Amino acid sequence: MTTTAAPATARKPATMAQALTRALRDAMADDPSVHVMGEDVGALGGVFRVTDGLAKEFGEDRCTDTALAEAGILGTAVGMAMYGLRPVVEMQFDAFAYPAFEQLISHVARMRNRTRGALTMPLTIRIPYGGGIGGVEHHSDSSEAYYLATPGLQVVTPATVEDAYGLLRAAIASDDPVVFLEPKRLYWSKADWSPDAPTEVAPLGRAAVRRRGSSATLITYGPSLPVCMEAAEAAVAEGWDLEVVDLRSLMPFDDDTVCASVRRTGRAVVVHESNGFGGPGGEIAARITERCFHHLEAPVLRVAGFDIPYPPPMLERHHLPGVDRILDTVARLQWESDWTEGRGE
Amino acid sequence: MTVLEQPGSSRNKSSLAGPPPTWRPRVDPAPLLPDEEPYRLLGTDAAARLDSGLLTRLYTQLVRGRRYNAQATALTRQGRLAVYPSSTGQEACEVAAALALEERDWLFPSYRDTLAAVARGLDPVQALTLLRGDWHNGYDPHEHRIAPLCTPLATQLPHAVGLAHAARLKGDEVVALAMVGDGGTSEGDFHEALNFAAVWQAPVVFLVQNNGFAISVPLAKQTAAPSLAHKAVGYGMPGRLVDGNDAPAMHEVLTEAVERARRGGGPTLVEAVTYRIEAHTNADDATRYRSDAEVETWRAHDPIALLEHELAARDLLTDAFVGATRDGAEELAADLRERMNADPELDPMDLFTDVFAEQTSQLRAQAALLRAELDAEANGHTEEAAGAEGSAEEARP
Numbered sequence: 001m002t003t004t005a006a007p008a009t010a011r012k013p014a015t016m017a018q019a020l021t022r023a024l025r026d027a028m029a030d031d032p033s034v035h036v037m038g039e040d041v042g043a044l045g046g047v048f049r050v051t052d053g054l055a056k057e058f059g060e061d062r063c064t065d066t067a068l069a070e071a072g073i074l075g076t077a078v079g080m081a082m083y084g085l086r087p088v089v090e091m092q093f094d095a096f097a098y099p100a101f102e103q104l105i106s107h108v109a110r111m112r113n114r115t116r117g118a119l120t121m122p123l124t125i126r127i128p129y130g131g132g133i134g135g136v137e138h139h140s141d142s143s144e145a146y147y148l149a150t151p152g153l154q155v156v157t158p159a160t161v162e163d164a165y166g167l168l169r170a171a172i173a174s175d176d177p178v179v180f181l182e183p184k185r186l187y188w189s190k191a192d193w194s195p196d197a198p199t200e201v202a203p204l205g206r207a208a209v210r211r212r213g214s215s216a217t218l219i220t221y222g223p224s225l226p227v228c229m230e231a232a233e234a235a236v237a238e239g240w241d242l243e244v245v246d247l248r249s250l251m252p253f254d255d256d257t258v259c260a261s262v263r264r265t266g267r268a269v270v271v272h273e274s275n276g277f278g279g280p281g282g283e284i285a286a287r288i289t290e291r292c293f294h295h296l297e298a299p300v301l302r303v304a305g306f307d308i309p310y311p312p313p314m315l316e317r318h319h320l321p322g323v324d325r326i327l328d329t330v331a332r333l334q335w336e337s338d339w340t341e342g343r344g345e
Numbered sequence: 346m347t348v349l350e351q352p353g354s355s356r357n358k359s360s361l362a363g364p365p366p367t368w369r370p371r372v373d374p375a376p377l378l379p380d381e382e383p384y385r386l387l388g389t390d391a392a393a394r395l396d397s398g399l400l401t402r403l404y405t406q407l408v409r410g411r412r413y414n415a416q417a418t419a420l421t422r423q424g425r426l427a428v429y430p431s432s433t434g435q436e437a438c439e440v441a442a443a444l445a446l447e448e449r450d451w452l453f454p455s456y457r458d459t460l461a462a463v464a465r466g467l468d469p470v471q472a473l474t475l476l477r478g479d480w481h482n483g484y485d486p487h488e489h490r491i492a493p494l495c496t497p498l499a500t501q502l503p504h505a506v507g508l509a510h511a512a513r514l515k516g517d518e519v520v521a522l523a524m525v526g527d528g529g530t531s532e533g534d535f536h537e538a539l540n541f542a543a544v545w546q547a548p549v550v551f552l553v554q555n556n557g558f559a560i561s562v563p564l565a566k567q568t569a570a571p572s573l574a575h576k577a578v579g580y581g582m583p584g585r586l587v588d589g590n591d592a593p594a595m596h597e598v599l600t601e602a603v604e605r606a607r608r609g610g611g612p613t614l615v616e617a618v619t620y621r622i623e624a625h626t627n628a629d630d631a632t633r634y635r636s637d638a639e640v641e642t643w644r645a646h647d648p649i650a651l652l653e654h655e656l657a658a659r660d661l662l663t664d665a666f667v668g669a670t671r672d673g674a675e676e677l678a679a680d681l682r683e684r685m686n687a688d689p690e691l692d693p694m695d696l697f698t699d700v701f702a703e704q705t706s707q708l709r710a711q712a713a714l715l716r717a718e719l720d721a722e723a724n725g726h727t728e729e730a731a732g733a734e735g736s737a738e739e740a741r742p
Contacts, residue, residue, distance in 0.1 A: 076538075253706075
């Protein structure tokens, strides 16, 4: 499931935000039923400029500035989906999506089920999420656990520029609702990705091994992927060869890729910004323990945000999982075997 | 010395007088305001212009609706329905909502509006699936253009707005009529839906059935507005106040609103002043919060009796017509009773079929677990089957 590096020719640095814009643009061009809507998505191009130029290119009927009302935005999108459109809704910031929870949970997530397949919800709900950008209160929440707790929702979060494109295209193409969480501190991360070069639409529900290793597996997603990659590089000096799995999609969850990795390495650490108690890490650790118990050399550990309301920006660096905390946690795994021998690869 | 009294203060400069530079009244509010009294036709001179065919159609549906409500309530006592929120006394609103729409239009009912769905042509048994408890929704919404009966309050209103808006974007002259109770008007989704509808000039009609109570809470504790119809002016749409027990008046007002929406005139808020004769549901004790005397005043303003008066004045209330109408209603009730008395056949494996278009590996594993449990149950070898579930890996959620 590793994404293969494309040829460097014809490529230039592009940001994740640009890749998302391109994905929206391509989806709208390919399918006239795709409609983008939300507050400030029109003339302003979104507060993160992800919808930049769409209103101009496709008209205000296809890229619509709405009134400031998240339940109204999502609720009307439900009706639009009932009439055959494919709305892509923008919730401006993670915590701004909460007024829309009732629509999401009582209708979007269960419409297919309650109508036994007669009404489907091909909706994509884009939510910039997570911290690390110095945002004031209500601008940095990692709200993925709420969505994961709701059956019927797919929960997807890209960590690379290429995935931002591929996963958003897949989310929009999906016949079921997708909560598409955009790690806002990676909006300006760059990669050699050219919008002109063909990019694969990434299938939902498949994790990617971003770094091969044999000592232990770091399981992560979204904003914590670059931190884990950095930790894995730093760990080399300690003689640890860490594998890094990027989940990409939290629901559906890719048990196969995660378990295959943990069975190889025998040790696992789950890393995410969201608080640990009741967070996705607990579910992931339980799944690994249930499936890989006899392969484990140590308990599955978690590096998560503290169990506190998101802290003020001047303190957020203490809250967010960083390289040192990840390495300290890796060191807490009971290292008994000889790392250099690997584990049955 | 205050700031304004300091030397150089601009408080006296005439350029600051008057309203802020960009202020202007957005629309003239006067035409949006509802009448002072609920609009009525029956018992007024205007009733003379009503079409007899319409009156007999309305009457037939009202009588059927009353009988349907009684039968459904009886089914709750027999344990065939988990719950039934009766619309007895409100049949004129229900019937008018259904008859005001064309086939291409959409109806967005709340949980109390089964009757509107049935009057629109939905199979009475399918309309009760939610309340029976076999599945959440018993019909294909596209077939009759009826959204699922909505249990959360007012959340179906933005759906109606979105659907109507989408239809207009596609160039279809489709109108959505959304129903909500007086309690629902306090919910945030009511506000957001009306606001979106007015801004988009979406072809939607909002029908508020003000039946006096949200379970036990009376209107006075629900709102301080002059009337619920008055709320419309705040959104920039017309509000209409109607006697909800006057079937022809309801039909006329809703039909006008639907046609206005179809012509591109935008949304309308209609408040029907009516009364819930029965309790909120069979689980409610209405004597705790209202007097019998109050109920009796509304019984005297019964929608069927009001219409009968007009039909009698036109010599249309013949024994033959009344008898045929009653027989038709009895047939409806008998059919409903018979079919609801049969146990529905449910396949537990359907629990997993429509969560996602493509089943996840997690749901496949859970389906395998349930399959194994069902097989064990069927074979009566529960203990043996527990060991034969296949590998723990496959059956684990």
